[in-house]
Amino acid sequence: MSAESKNPLLLAKLVALAVAMFMFAIFVLPPLYDLFCEITGIGGKTDGAYTAVAVEVDTSRDIEVQFVATKNATMPWDFYPIEERVIVHPGEAREVIFYAHNRTSSDMLGQAIPNVLPNNAADYFHKTECFCFNNQPLAAGESAELALVFIVDPDLPASVNTVTLSYTMFDITDRTLVQVSQVQ
């Protein structure tokens, strides 16, 4: 009869394991994945606002930075970079402007999601100021010049000569419930 008395305890342990795995999937895996992305630069999810530290500008190196703008799904705005590519020296701060225009008849909220390519450049591409840190409200018919200030770190791997920064603009007007401001 000892078998019967051992069963409830084992049952409890196994159920606990199942519940733990469920919790693991929902509460541990997503943050773990974000961490993984941050370390490896996957998806080019760059760090948040960067506080500029004085570094020597490395004038011996020219880095081409490309800007690409994409609109997701039903996003009807006009959205594009004024300059499509600039040449910078590592360590130098540079401002570029993206143009956005809401040509619909309703007030809208947009959110730009950045990506840096190649992956191994993500850690060395610092944004000191970026419209993507916040969401972008544009009233009906309104247009805006969205500013981005960035510094390419002098430690950028030598193999990288071109960095591509792309923004995908999402329509988040109907998503006011969501903590969109957490996005960088």
Added chain:
Amino acid sequence: MLKRAQALFLGLLSPVIALAMAGNVSAESATRQLNMPQGVTEVSQAAYDIHMIMMWICTVIGIAVFGFMFYVMYAHRKSRGAVAANFHENHVVELIWTIVPALILIVMAIPATTALLKVYDTENADIDIKVTGYQWKWQYEYIGEGVKYMSELRTSQDEIYGRAPKGEHYLREVTEPLVIPTGKKVRFLITGNDVIHSWWVPDFGVKRDAVPGLFTAAWAKTDVPGTYVGECTELCGIGHAFMPVVVEVKEEAEYNEWLAGKKAEVAEYASTIGKEWTFDELMVRGEEVYERSCAACHQSDGNGIPGVFPALKDSPIALGAKEGHIAVLIDGVAGTSMQSFADQLSEVDIAAVVHYERNAWGNDVGDVTQPIDVLNYKQGQ
């Protein structure tokens, strides 16, 4: 008995033989192609090489293992009077067949790693092209050149549904292919607009998922001009099978000419937009655009698919005010599959298709939608 055993042997071995023979068929005969294409780039060649190495290793192991097995099945049959031995362990043998495969794998890892490094070598590209997957078409944008266009399936719905004979290039033809020059390293920046697609050109060895909100890079460099056909390889909805990739590789001079022509087209288009179209001209063009860009969901007869894609026949939007109808195409409908066509179709095409939808399948609004109406809507607000 022997005959039966032979038949059994051949029958069981047929898969191995077939796969082994597959390697010897040249990639020339497209319809009978059995093996992976060697392709025209360094990357596709690397993939092919490692594929062949792996296949031959597997074939050799397979012949050895199955050969032994068939020998056992023949020699140690009860019907031949075989008496079972009674051993069930031999640590030396077991150790050997753990270590030997491990060693083979370690050796294999070397070419596998080299090949992968090649795939990832996207630095120092001469040309950058953004590839965006849409439901169900591709958009190509030549970064820094001001040229971008959609590339959609050209095969008609009639051919697909058997109402017309299938052409030679059935499902392998698009309205406008991607064009790249020979001898230049082209980098593709791949992303998705709505759901995940995957951009595949077998002859380039390039396959990358097009994920909305995420960019990935791939590259190709080839010296062989020609037309290369690929596919979308990630399930993306009902048009998944109907969004082929077609790439034309041209000599550099030809490419430059093409690019200049493309730029001129953009400039020219802006000046002709004011042209007045007649009712019938718009119906003809509208039907063409509708079949290509709308019929996959809303169906050729305008009845849609209940519960998924609304009918346009007798729909309040198609029968309502013209501006409202244009608005749906330009702005899309948030939270549905109805995307914004503002960047996908020209003003003329949008005007034509709106006109068509308002006057086809018994819809009888009777008005005429001109390109200038569309332009006014775009700029008016």
Added chain:
Amino acid sequence: MAHGPATLADGWGKYISRWVFTTNHKDIGTLYLWFSFAMFIMGGAFAMIIRAELFQPGMQLIKPEFFNQMTTMHGLVMVFGAIMPAFVGLANWLIPMMIGAPDMALPRMNNLSFWILPFAFAILTSTLFMEGGGPNFGWTFYAPLSTTYAPDTVNYFIFGVHIMGASSIMGSINIIATVMNMRAPGMTYMKMPLFVWTWVITAFLLVAVMPVLAGAVTMMLMDINFGTSFFDAAGGGDPVLFQHIFWFFGHPEVYIIILPAFGVVSQIIPTFSRKPLFGYSSMVYATAAIAFLSFVVWAHHMFTVGMPIAGELYFMYATMLIAVPTGVKVFNWITTMYRGSLTFETPMLFSIAFVILFTFGGFTGMMLSIAAADMQYHDTYFVVAHFHYVMVAGAVFSGTAAVYYWLPKWCGRMYDETMGKVQFWIAFIGFNITFMPQHFLGLAGMPRRYADYGLQFADWNMVSSIGAFMYGGAQILFLFNVIRTIGWGKPTDDPQVWEGAEGLEWTVPTPAPYHTFATPPKVK
């Protein structure tokens, strides 16, 4: 207490109550097996629709929208409705008899874990008749196609997955408890039949990963209905995260499907070789090694998603490693046959075909593990061919072998050997005609889940469809043979049934009485 189970002679009411309220492991095993066979026929019907549409280029029979529902439902029904319940059914019937236990450890939970399954699949299949149609996003249901862009019926799908997950978890807990607590005196772990071993390892995999699947669909549910954005880039989520979570479940899942099949074959081959299994302990360790590796290789399903190269390399190396323990198993099976005294009854034929075709699927699996080549294979028919070699020739062939092998023990009647062999050859040839050409299609460039294809793929698709109808026909013969055996087969009361059979289940009378091992047997 002594009277047996209610039969039809006691009236319909009692007979139905017996099955609905049963806590007997044999009854529940029977229910699982019949249920899984019904699902197998249904999933097979979906496959026939797919192959009929792909018989020639162009859309002839169905629309792409319905085609996508068919591919999705075929995958879901076969994986969750046919293969997994079939092995749970075998476990219910056999594990108590193999370890000398009177019943499963938790009989009432056993009843519950079966009876919620029909509801799960009723909910899932009912979506086919609803407005918007059934799930159309593939059995891997990648976001955002399965979230933002899914039909409203996706909520039914999610609910169905939750229920079948709960069923699997309960079934697994029961198996673990039975094996850990109910073994007869003297039945030490290293004396357990290999089928029990593979199942207990499978059960641990299930308890670990089914909740992860439940988590994935729960996150989908919240994204769709409650405004979160786990998988939506607009809100700071990532569609690729879904794939990581799905395959963290999905890769162990494919081993969940194949490990019990290993166990079945490890029982059958020694019997018909009349010789003990070679390398028993290395079989156990290899199974455990495969189970462990299954947790650390998941992203090899995502080589084209744009992972950093370090990730690709790691997942490639780890995946290649799986070949080692798998190879050990294959070598052990063949060495078991070596210097045996072989006969080729139907279960043995299916087991030998299993070894050959599973190994073939393993070879293509090794090719797929090479990331650079996978850039060409990924999501093509090459992959479809690969996993059908592993899952159909692996799991389904071994399941068929198991039914033929143990059916005489279960019902005290012999199946028709000739019919069994005819079925085997039709199935074997039909299977290869179906799936061998799919390798060529994939290499030549045909992606999977395509409702229509270019003319260059026409020939092999037609061949493949013909093979599929042939393979489908073999299953009808199988059903007929099983029913014929149960009703009219030649009676037998030899407890051993097979000359070379070893194990406790062959020591009880044939047919196996309703209650076995009320007093535990003494094991050596």
